[in-house]
Amino acid sequence: MNQPEVLELIDGSEASLLDTVDHLLSKGVVLSGEVVIGLAGIDLIYLRLSAVLCAADRMLPKGEREPGE
Amino acid sequence: MSPILYLYALVDEEPSGSLGEGIEGEPLRLVHGSGGTGIAAVAGELGDRPRPEREALQRQEAVVRRLAELFGALLPARFGEAFADEAELEERISSRGEELGASLALVRGCVQMTLRVFGDPETLEAEAEPAGGPGARYLESRRRERERARSLPEIDPLREALRPLLRAERIERQAAGRLLGTAYHLVLRAQTGAYLATLEEAKGQIGGRRVAASGPFPPYAFAPETAP
Numbered sequence: 001m002n003q004p005e006v007l008e009l010i011d012g013s014e015a016s017l018l019d020t021v022d023h024l025l026s027k028g029v030v031l032s033g034e035v036v037i038g039l040a041g042i043d044l045i046y047l048r049l050s051a052v053l054c055a056a057d058r059m060l061p062k063g064e065r066e067p068g069e
Numbered sequence: 070m071s072p073i074l075y076l077y078a079l080v081d082e083e084p085s086g087s088l089g090e091g092i093e094g095e096p097l098r099l100v101h102g103s104g105g106t107g108i109a110a111v112a113g114e115l116g117d118r119p120r121p122e123r124e125a126l127q128r129q130e131a132v133v134r135r136l137a138e139l140f141g142a143l144l145p146a147r148f149g150e151a152f153a154d155e156a157e158l159e160e161r162i163s164s165r166g167e168e169l170g171a172s173l174a175l176v177r178g179c180v181q182m183t184l185r186v187f188g189d190p191e192t193l194e195a196e197a198e199p200a201g202g203p204g205a206r207y208l209e210s211r212r213r214e215r216e217r218a219r220s221l222p223e224i225d226p227l228r229e230a231l232r233p234l235l236r237a238e239r240i241e242r243q244a245a246g247r248l249l250g251t252a253y254h255l256v257l258r259a260q261t262g263a264y265l266a267t268l269e270e271a272k273g274q275i276g277g278r279r280v281a282a283s284g285p286f287p288p289y290a291f292a293p294e295t296a297p
Contacts, residue, residue, distance in 0.1 A: 019283050
């Protein structure tokens, strides 16, 4: 296939980092973390957290989003 | 620390070949949902969730791209989606069976093409003030904002030319900058050549704006956000 002048057609096997980030992070990312709350050098509470970070509009109820979103 | 079941994608059929390995070389397997939905997850066991770093993102993209070749329909998962065990994953699949089934039907046989549009925005014609009371005016202004966020009138001639080749379309307009927005197109895998040829023919109809096309990709933009 000839590469059209106006297009930057990226070969399927070499997706750009932009596309990779768009694909995998635009819908948010699930992260894990650990928090230890202590007092006077003594660990009192240990929390293991999982969180979804994403744009607020991604969390709208389904009825308020477009199909496929 | 207990291992986790890391989710790559959702499918509704058996693979045409070996599932191979995941981002850390772990063997991948199918986890079927209960309740006869026919939907299954492609997952692998990891020690912990991967961090969202460049190498991990690129490895996951490569794994999903390879998996997409093994299934007629595949919904890629969000980065970092993991479950404590198979029971938890099965329950989540089953609880959303209908929605996931519809999404899989939509993307079957298709790939995603991505168009990024650069250039000057179209000058907006002044719209009439919304009528009604304060509440009605607020809702109408919100509706207009949302409609604009999902439109790219600057490339309407291009979209019209491509329309016969599209199974679905999703548009995200940028709020500012030279990137006006992105159009995600769901196209039959066999028609990507026709899609690109049509794009090339219609490229002169968008007033000097520039379009950067990439793909074909697995249908990331057409998978539910919180899959499963």
